[in-house]
Amino acid sequence: MDSHRTYSIRQLSKEFDVTARALRFYEDKGLIHPERKGQTRLYSSRDRARLQLILRGKRLGFSLIEIQEILDLYTPNDHGVAQMRATLGKYRRQIETLKRQREDIDAAIHDMQDGCIWLEGEITKMEAENLKPGNA
Amino acid sequence: MDSHRTYSIRQLSKEFDVTARALRFYEDKGLIHPERKGQTRLYSSRDRARLQLILRGKRLGFSLIEIQEILDLYTPNDHGVAQMRATLGKYRRQIETLKRQREDIDAAIHDMQDGCIWLEGEITKMEAENLKPGNA
């Protein structure tokens, strides 16, 4: 099992290309809770996974507070049917948010691809121009 | 043609649910360039379109500077084959960025959907528990 490994703050910060300061900051904000061996932090692979989620959230433009809420969705819910139903609702709303974002992305991609096609056309036109007689 | 309409700053801010302050701020940063009738701003439908792009960029987590660069891709390029090739390159890199972002989103959606399925299962289990004899 690789799941019992631990990581130092440097290892994680290098692996994911974030500063140690950022990791401590996320901890300060309650997004991660590494153990302590004496004074120094020991990150578990579960912490590592949470960090991955944090960074993915950032790439998607979520604030740390929003990311916090998303992380809460991932933390095991101390049963109780009502609680679980509530959590399920949050999951579904989050999925809707993400799907809307996906539509934004698809729209942007399509726009850009259309732009590419148009540009390619213009370029070929201009190249043809430059080969016409009289342009020596 | 609807394309010659103009909009006041309030109209735009209401339609897109942003403050007038934000619109002036975007102008300050060079993202939009509305005309002036005397002192007051008159937004064209082209300005409106740019605003849409700005807000989409924000929803996708881009900074105003990044959005500025994206907008530059949309502004007609005063021909010159070299320039157009450069622009084409930028388009393509931007598309790659967006596609990577889409992969992040897809991953997030899948995670959440798995979570939903698991949760639904747990809930049905617990409901079954509560109906067993001896739980009166």
Place this chain on the structure above:
DNA sequence: CCATATCTTTACGTTGACGTAAATGTAAAC
């Protein structure tokens, strides 16, 4: 034993993206 490296906390600094307040201009409405 001492230097070097890596960890820690505390605390002030910075940048981006606006918010908000103050003072003023203009145009329609009563």
Place this chain on the structure above:
DNA sequence: GTTTACATTTACGTCAACGTAAAGATATGG
């Protein structure tokens, strides 16, 4: 004609998300 509703500029305030500097604990190598 003055109130009402909207526009303007200038300028300081704010919040998030860290950066950065200072000062110290810990361990490892030479």
